[in-house]
Amino acid sequence: MNLFAFDDAACGRLAREGTPLFAYSLAAAEAQFRALREALPPRVRLAYAVKANPHPRLLQLFGELGASFDCASAGELARVAELAPGRILYAGPGKRTAELDLALSLGVRVQAEGWEDLERLERLAPGPVAVNLRVHPAGGIQEGSPIIGGTGPSAFGVDEEDLPLLLKRAGSLRKVAIRGLHVFAASNERDASRLLATHRHVLGMARLLQEALGTELEQVDLGGGLGIPYAAGEAPLDVGALGRGLGELLAACPWFTGELVLEPGRFLAGPCGVYLTRVTRVKESRGVRFVILEGGVNHLLRPLLTGQAFPTRAVASGGAKRPATLAGPLCTSLDRLGEVELPEVAPGTLLAMGMAGAYGFTEAMTPFLSHPAPRERWEA
Ligand SMILES: Cc1ncc(COP(=O)(O)O)c(C=O)c1O
Numbered sequence: 001m002n003l004f005a006f007d008d009a010a011c012g013r014l015a016r017e018g019t020p021l022f023a024y025s026l027a028a029a030e031a032q033f034r035a036l037r038e039a040l041p042p043r044v045r046l047a048y049a050v051k052a053n054p055h056p057r058l059l060q061l062f063g064e065l066g067a068s069f070d071c072a073s074a075g076e077l078a079r080v081a082e083l084a085p086g087r088i089l090y091a092g093p094g095k096r097t098a099e100l101d102l103a104l105s106l107g108v109r110v111q112a113e114g115w116e117d118l119e120r121l122e123r124l125a126p127g128p129v130a131v132n133l134r135v136h137p138a139g140g141i142q143e144g145s146p147i148i149g150g151t152g153p154s155a156f157g158v159d160e161e162d163l164p165l166l167l168k169r170a171g172s173l174r175k176v177a178i179r180g181l182h183v184f185a186a187s188n189e190r191d192a193s194r195l196l197a198t199h200r201h202v203l204g205m206a207r208l209l210q211e212a213l214g215t216e217l218e219q220v221d222l223g224g225g226l227g228i229p230y231a232a233g234e235a236p237l238d239v240g241a242l243g244r245g246l247g248e249l250l251a252a253c254p255w256f257t258g259e260l261v262l263e264p265g266r267f268l269a270g271p272c273g274v275y276l277t278r279v280t281r282v283k284e285s286r287g288v289r290f291v292i293l294e295g296g297v298n299h300l301l302r303p304l305l306t307g308q309a310f311p312t313r314a315v316a317s318g319g320a321k322r323p324a325t326l327a328g329p330l331c332t333s334l335d336r337l338g339e340v341e342l343p344e345v346a347p348g349t350l351l352a353m354g355m356a357g358a359y360g361f362t363e364a365m366t367p368f369l370s371h372p373a374p375r376e377r378w379e380a
Pocket of ligand 1: 184
């Protein structure tokens with residue numbers, strides 16, 4: 001898979017307008033969306049997770065391609081309310097009452113994260129409202145990244161072992177009806193068989209929930225977590241295998257007549273973006289080559305969270321490569337963008353970081369140390 005949405009010539013042209021810059025390719029985003037959509041059975045709804053990249057151009061594109069949207073704040077709801085009425089889901093472990101009110105007024109499908117959401121919706125809803133219940137599994141699911149997923153303690157959803165008590169309490173609800181299940185169990189998983197193993201487990205939970213409720217579930221939301229490669233040689237997710245597996249899963253669950261939902265963010269938005277920055281300084285320090293850039297964790301946080309650099313190349317610069325530690329301009333030793341291999345670089349050399357369309361600018365600590373924000377630019 002090509003880890004860079006723009007070649008050297010395009011990177012050079014884009015950088016002439018100024019760096020640091022997030023450059024995005026609409027064509028790459030569309031290709032990624034279509035590849036996934038075409039691989040999935042029609043009974044799988046595709047909901048783009050807005051948090052991955054909430055830029056209006058991207059939301060517009062995905063909306064036109066028929067996407068639903070997974071939102072996690074009133075701000076995200078406002079961004080997509082008019083683009084996809086009737087196709088919006090709303091999750092979040094700490095919803096404020098005003099946000100629930102907004103979701104109700106927009107007819108958004110709420111993922112209730114616990115009794116508090118159910119109870120407040122019961123008070124706020126003017127009439128009947130169907131919701132999904134977000135459950136945090138107790139076991140049977142492969143550990144995902146430490147950031148989200150896994151089976152340990154979690155701020156998200158109802159712990160699976162607390163479900164019976166919650167369902168008993170939910171019996172008192174008059175307006176709010178649980179009609180779906182939501183489980184987010186993995187993060188950046190590129191192995192279709194591991195994703196499918198978690199999805200099988202979730203369908204097992206859905207069957208128990210359906211039996212306990214005594215009514216058919218309309219939706220089983222399998223969350224996001226579809227992975228992308230961040231290094232040369234990492235295999236991309238086989239969407240064909242994922243689609244076939246989900247088709248087989250639906251066929252094996254004749255008791256479930258509703259729809260499945262996938263909520264990928266990273267997979268849909270990551271590959272379309274490239275972060276462009278110039279080298280400001282190179283320092284050799286006790287055997288380590290520090291390459292200091294115009295932007296650091298104020299523009300890209302992911303390397304600090306995961307320990308993995310974005311795929312990085314020096315634009316139009318050849319020669320033998322050797323290790324480099326990427327650092328930003330911030331006066332803190334936290335400002336590291338990972339270890340990469342680069343040829344000789346100097347102040348002014350342009351670097352491109354690929355797969356930066358998701359959890360790039362949106363996840364950055366932009367105000368930290370008051371450097372200018374990076375620009376964003378969309379290309380056809
Ligand atoms: C509820 C929910 N859905 C979907 C996503 C998107 O996940 P990813 O970008 O890994 O596909 C997230 C990410 O945090 C999430 O919290």
